[in-house]
Amino acid sequence: MPALAVPAFAAPALAQDTAPERPAYGPRLEGFDYPHPVELATVASQGKDVEMALMDVAPDTPNGQTVVLMHGKNFCAAAWEGTITALSEAGYRVIAPDQVGFCKSEKPDGYQYSFHQLAMNTKAVLDQREIDKAIVIGHSMGGMLASRFALMYPEFTQQLVMVNPLGLEDWQEMGVPYVSIDETFEGQKQTTFDSQKSYQQNIYYSGTWKPEYDKWVEMGTGMFAGPGAEQVAWHHALTADMIFTQPVVHEFGNLQPPTLLMIGMTDKTAQGRDRAAPELAQQLGDYTQLGKTAAAAIPNATLIEFEDLGHTPQVQDPDRFHAALLDGLVDA
Template sequence: MPRLNAAALLLAPLLSSTALHAATPSYGERLEGFDYPYPQQHFEFQSQGQSLSMTYMDVPAKGKANGQTAVLLHGKNFCGATWEQTIATLSDNGYRVIAPDQIGFCASSKPRGYQFSFNQLAQNTQALLDRLGIAKATVIGHSMGGMLAARFAINHPQSVQQLVLVNPIGLEDWQAEGVPYASIDQLNQGELKTNAESIKNYQLRFYYNGQWKPEYDRWVDMQVGLYHGPGREIVAWNQAQTADMLFSQPVIHEFGRIQAPTLLLIGGKDRTAPGANRAPKEVAARLGNYPELGRKAAAALPKGTLVEFAELGHSPQVEAPERFHQALLKGLAQQH
């Protein structure tokens, strides 16, 4: 009996490890195997000498159509699918909704040799809208998508009826604040270490203010499945390239150029600050203060309106969807 117990004890960690490994989802390089909430469509185009495919969802108005289109731009650790509840809410309220996955992310192409920039991603998005015959839209960006939405509004003002920034990162210039530069090779090594535990811990801290709900697991699975799948090398490489992009291409200094009415929706518990983990302690301590950053950004915008969710984190649309969407719809109606 003692020998059997010892063997069982030795075997237990192996069984646990095997069970954990089996439970970790594995998706294809373009997120094959993950269920999107609406049918996927594909925009095929040429960019930087390559044939690329941008996956997007095009959801018609379910309620009485109001003749308006909303374009939803996802964050770096997110996908178009993460907008699931927002798409449903906007569609129910008469909007046609376009939710693309940017090149390098999620269900879209993962090019190895691609010069990622917010200017390029904005141009890709404009090309998609041109293909769909959309002349003007309400552009809603979250996290990294907020930086992209701001760049889009600056570069393509004729296409933006209203702008909404949901906890956008880049409300401060991290390099100017003293965060050291990390090379793409260094960033890539960090990305290759990504696992379910690191993703969940990060989201728990920054997105949900330490309070986890079972419905958040789906978004962890979505992200970790890409890193755990056969395309992990190119997924990590694109993530490193885009991490360099958002560190080295700040948009905040140009907020004064944004002419569209802009709604800022800010979760006040957010402390997201890419690169803070490699910054000196005194620098890291002052970064990611979203209540302060949101107010400064609103003041810098010619037509800015700030709505604060004091007790919410980086993803208010996922953490408190009913409250968030009520504020979103109210803000959109007031900007008309």
């Protein structure tokens, strides 16, 4: 592992949040309650057994179908709370894991992150539960992961759904300069509730904010204020590098499952905008066009656009989002 890798017992030396009443959580999100019971699954990955946390929610009236939910980088499985409820009430079994390196899952020392590896980990968990087909839904970074999963396991993927996925453009190819993991790590250590709220308000929600969004910001940033803060920051730096260096957009033409693209059009998310040249920065993250371009590149794609919603339409307007989602899901 690189020299800056920090063991789990290292004491944090991070920027202090300006709101001291904000909660602090452990490196595996200890202290934050999920909306459903959390189970631990063990998968063999990179020469060791690694724990993945997940919620496996059974519906009262099953329709025989399973949905797998993949969270974004600044989110956890718990942030799918409303979507889990909507899908479960409609009869779907819902499995919502925390990916390795995130939230309540293990953050192994010396781990090499790739979308291929995270997809394999997820498939191993599903195999353990004897699931042979599922609808795969990914949001933000989870959209990139979901598309990689569908490319690797097309026969397993009944339908691919991407909600404001990252990586609808290749930032590096467009000219955004690369930064080292070490430099990214230093930036991640500065994460606070206030910094993340400011970022999300500007980029995700076009300057608007609702008090109920605070919970999800606290969920993620609470780990940066707790006893495992540097460990969390290091793994966030590793996964940020994965997002930047492993685009999936060039392979969209190879996607086989029916694909539903759900795009909040006021979203401005683009990794590296802050280090891009001003002219380029203005071009990045234009979801008014990115969804259309992706839908044209993906065989058998359906595009749903929300003109007045941003990066997290499932949080911003859950009733409208879930109605559109349920209407767009295909039968087994």
